[in-house]
Amino acid sequence: MEYFKEALYQWYHCHKRDLPWRSTRDPYLIWVSEIILQQTRVDQGLPYYERFIRQFPDVHVLSQASDDHLMKQWEGLGYYSRARHLHATAKIISERYQGKFPSDYATVRSLKGIGDYTAAAIVSIAFGAPCAVVDGNVYRVLSRFLGIKDPIDTPGGKKRFQQVAEELLDRNNPGMHNQALMEFGALCCTPRNPGCQTCPLVSGCYAFQHKLKETLPVKSKRIQRKIRYFYFLVAEDKEQVIIEKRTGSDIWKHLYQFPLLEQDYPADEQLLLSMPFLNRSTVNHEDTLPEISREYIHQLTHQEIRARFIRVKHRRLADNFPDGIRINKAEIHTFAFPVLIRNYIQKNFPGEHR
DNA sequence: AACTCGGGGCA
DNA sequence: TGCCCAGAGTT
Numbered sequence: 001m002e003y004f005k006e007a008l009y010q011w012y013h014c015h016k017r018d019l020p021w022r023s024t025r026d027p028y029l030i031w032v033s034e035i036i037l038q039q040t041r042v043d044q045g046l047p048y049y050e051r052f053i054r055q056f057p058d059v060h061v062l063s064q065a066s067d068d069h070l071m072k073q074w075e076g077l078g079y080y081s082r083a084r085h086l087h088a089t090a091k092i093i094s095e096r097y098q099g100k101f102p103s104d105y106a107t108v109r110s111l112k113g114i115g116d117y118t119a120a121a122i123v124s125i126a127f128g129a130p131c132a133v134v135d136g137n138v139y140r141v142l143s144r145f146l147g148i149k150d151p152i153d154t155p156g157g158k159k160r161f162q163q164v165a166e167e168l169l170d171r172n173n174p175g176m177h178n179q180a181l182m183e184f185g186a187l188c189c190t191p192r193n194p195g196c197q198t199c200p201l202v203s204g205c206y207a208f209q210h211k212l213k214e215t216l217p218v219k220s221k222r223i224q225r226k227i228r229y230f231y232f233l234v235a236e237d238k239e240q241v242i243i244e245k246r247t248g249s250d251i252w253k254h255l256y257q258f259p260l261l262e263q264d265y266p267a268d269e270q271l272l273l274s275m276p277f278l279n280r281s282t283v284n285h286e287d288t289l290p291e292i293s294r295e296y297i298h299q300l301t302h303q304e305i306r307a308r309f310i311r312v313k314h315r316r317l318a319d320n321f322p323d324g325i326r327i328n329k330a331e332i333h334t335f336a337f338p339v340l341i342r343n344y345i346q347k348n349f350p351g352e353h354r
Numbered sequence: 355a356a357c358t359c360g361g362g363g364c365a
Numbered sequence: 366t367g368c369c370c371a372g373a374g375t376t
Binding site: 033034035036037038039040041042044045079081082085112113114115116117118121133135136137138178179182183185186190191192219222223249299301 | 366367368369370371372373374375
Binding site: 081303 | 355356357358359360361362363364365
């Protein structure tokens with residue numbers, strides 16, 4: 001495997017991208033970048049990273065941030081529990097560790113939002129600790145090059161890949177080794193249309209020789225989507241509109257939305273207009289009739305959201321939203337919304353965006 | 355072990 | 366459309 005490693009490092013030296021978290025060893029910055037990059041492409045995460053560290057340049061500033069401001073910075077990035085865990089962990093580091101980021105794997109691994117991958121990434125990159133990372137890139141590169149057919153989404157398979165990665169690790173420079181493996185998977189050994197023509201490792205690649213580059217790595221399960229129907233009540237008058245905060249164990253926790261009626265099936269329009277929740281917005285003869293928006297379809301990994309917005313323009317918003325939050329429309333852009341709702345807002349609420 | 359958490363990019 | 370992305374937490 002020395003051939004593999006030498007060729008990989010050579011490739012990395014020539015082809016690595018110039019990314020901001022590569023020019024620092026500040027564990028805080030490494031940590032933030034790793035959390036943002038969980039299940040997120042570099043191209044998508046990069047602008048969020050830049051803005052995030054500008055807003056929160058160190059762990060103390062982050063620990064002092066308000067929840068809403070933090071979520072606003074994360075708006076649109078998805079997997080919002082990452083932001084919550086980041087916040088909680090920043091407080092722990094700021095208080096219990098006096099702002100000094102722990103440097104051993106076990107302690108780092110015990111922090112909220114940091115699993116096996118992220119702990120290994122932080123301690124290897126920031127502190128040079130001999131820990132091997134296993135992420136989607138590593139699964140792909142190792143399964144293809146070595147012809148490992150164990151599924152990557154079962155405990156047994158994960159254990160196998162972890163062992164192989166640890167055996168392969170260059171203990172002289174674990175951070176560089178880990179990043180080289182991942183960068184190679186991201187740029188050359190890609191999920192589809194891998195660059196085998198220009199690959200420096202092709203001569204030893206099991207998948208290439210056996211024409212298995214389309215079938216490796218192996219996954220045992222496949223995802224299935226369920227469809228949910230969301231009907232949002234946009235109750236407003238000239239100055240104000242009603243929103244509420246999402247709680248409970250569901251998507252978009254701690255983001256805001258308009259008062260919601262959810263169904264497992266599409267609602268008939270007449271039925272919709274007679275919905276009890278619409279009565280919360282007392283419609284009287286001085287108000288305009290409800291307007292029902294087009295259907296917004298929002299694809300997520302495990303579900304498809306089909307949403308409509310029922311907009312009621314009141315002459316004067318009554319005090320009948322006990323669990324809602326009454327805000328000035330001019331402030332609506334300071335709250336974090338799911339992308340689906342943000343899209344609606346941008347088209348239907350004039351004013352300064354961000 | 356199986357589910358669930360988002361959003362965007364790609365063929 | 367289905368799959369994937371510098372995965373982690375919950376049940």
